[in-house]
Amino acid sequence: MFDFDTVIDRRGTGSEKWEKYAGKDILPMWVADMDFRSPPAVIEGLRRRTEHGVFGYTKASAEVIDAVVDMLERDFGWKIDPAWLVWLPGLVSGLNVTCRSVGEAGDDVLTLVPVYPPFLSAPRFSGRGLVRVPMHENANRWGIDFNRLEAARTPRTRLFMLCNPHNPVGRVFDLAELQQLAEWSLRHGVIVCADEIHCGLVLDPEKRHIPFATLGAEVAESTITLMAPSKTFNLAGLGCSFAIIPSESLRRSFVQAKAGIVPMLNPYGYLAAEAAYRDCEEWRRALIDYLRGNRDTLAEALKRWPGGLSMAPVEGTYLAWIDIRQAGLDEPVRFFEAAGVGLQDGREFDGPGFVRLNFGCPRSVLNEALARMGRALEERFKR
Numbered sequence: 555m556f557d558f559d560t561v562i563d564r565r566g567t568g569s570e571k572w573e574k575y576a577g578k579d580i581l582p583m584w585v586a587d588m589d590f591r592s593p594p595a596v597i598e599g600l601r602r603r604t605e606h607g608v609f610g611y612t613k614a615s616a617e618v619i620d621a622v623v624d625m626l627e628r629d630f631g632w633k634i635d636p637a638w639l640v641w642l643p644g645l646v647s648g649l650n651v652t653c654r655s656v657g658e659a660g661d662d663v664l665t666l667v668p669v670y671p672p673f674l675s676a677p678r679f680s681g682r683g684l685v686r687v688p689m690h691e692n693a694n695r696w697g698i699d700f701n702r703l704e705a706a707r708t709p710r711t712r713l714f715m716l717c718n719p720h721n722p723v724g725r726v727f728d729l730a731e732l733q734q735l736a737e738w739s740l741r742h743g744v745i746v747c748a749d750e751i752h753c754g755l756v757l758d759p760e761k762r763h764i765p766f767a768t769l770g771a772e773v774a775e776s777t778i779t780l781m782a783p784s785k786t787f788n789l790a791g792l793g794c795s796f797a798i799i800p801s802e803s804l805r806r807s808f809v810q811a812k813a814g815i816v817p818m819l820n821p822y823g824y825l826a827a828e829a830a831y832r833d834c835e836e837w838r839r840a841l842i843d844y845l846r847g848n849r850d851t852l853a854e855a856l857k858r859w860p861g862g863l864s865m866a867p868v869e870g871t872y873l874a875w876i877d878i879r880q881a882g883l884d885e886p887v888r889f890f891e892a893a894g895v896g897l898q899d900g901r902e903f904d905g906p907g908f909v910r911l912n913f914g915c916p917r918s919v920l921n922e923a924l925a926r927m928g929r930a931l932e933e934r935f936k937r
């Protein structure tokens with residue numbers, strides 16, 4: 555019913571993902587947007603808005619606020635007060651504003667590594683110290699190492715930054731893990747920033763996304779949640795995301811920290827968010843099915859290749875975290891670029907020995923990329 559198979563030429567549209575390799579025969583599978591058209595209801599809403607033709611300063615409408623409030627209750631059983639919402643033109647801005655709004659300069663921010671690179675830069679940009687807590691990993695199963703977390707805490711730790719579902723390792727954290735994290739944060743008076751941008755992209759049918767702030771009233775009071783429709787509905791270029799901050803004092807600091815620096819949102823971002831959350835659940839389910847197929851196609855290919863590559867189960871996101879340590883490739887990104895596939899180096903995520911592959915594309919493109927990667931590995935490892 556929805557078409558994820560058609561290959562849409564994104565060249566010449568200023569696409570960050572595709573421009574990187576402009577003029578080269580390299581399939582880009584790096585930055586996290588998908589090569590699919592957004593849902594029809596989103597495109598139709600934007601078309602109508604375009605025809606209106608006036609594009610002045612725009613605030614969140616009652617309709618988009620209702621769409622977010624309803625989605626949170628429908629999908630996660632989370633009843634929020636609309637007053638808790640703070641709109642943002644980008645979620646990375648939210649990570650940086652959060653670091654500036656919690657504690658003081660010189661305080662420490664903890665995060666699990668590997669992780670999405672802005673988690674590593676935001677504390678430094680905000681005059682805070684970054685404390686990295688390596689996750690534990692065993693045969694591609696990743697998890698929170700609570701002993702390391704406890705040991706890493708400093709007297710100046712004020713903030714913990716959580717990514718769930720996790721980019722890049724693909725975990726959708728379980729209730730027990732989140733509860734243990736909540737107990738730890740409450741015990742030590744640490745505020746949690748929960749980046750849940752991938753919450754609509756749970757692929758594993760056994761898993762469900764649990765917003766961290768739903769673990770109890772006390773937890774909600776010390777959590778800044780960041781969400782956006784941009785990953786799930788492929789709207790990254792429209793710049794619409796939001797923070798949910800139940801605590802009035804945290805919300806006040808957050809709003810103050812962004813004042814005069816973070817701009818208003820544009821009318822398209824709001825409209826797309828409204829249509830996505832209200833009218834596109836069927837599309838989202840079809841997308842999840844398609845992404846599951848892509849994930850499985852990739853996992854099968856990895857098993858066939860020489861070089862011992864393997865990947866963590868992708869419980870959520872459309873990003874695969876591939877262990878290349880056995881292959882002994884010094885410059886893995888260059889190796890795969892030479893084969894015609896653009897991946898992202900694990901070192902950017904503080905995950906050396908890994909590459910990240912974005913499989914949010916038509917199956918035929920994925921198959922072509924996998925054929926190229928497989929050939930390059932066979933060539934490299936032929937006796």
Ligand SMILES: Cc1ncc(COP(=O)(O)O)c(C=O)c1O
Pocket residue numbers: 586643644645646647670717721749751782784790795
């Ligand atoms: C965990 C996470 N947070 C934030 C972002 C980006 O958010 P934005 O484009 O709204 O700044 C991404 C994009 O890949 C992401 O994976």
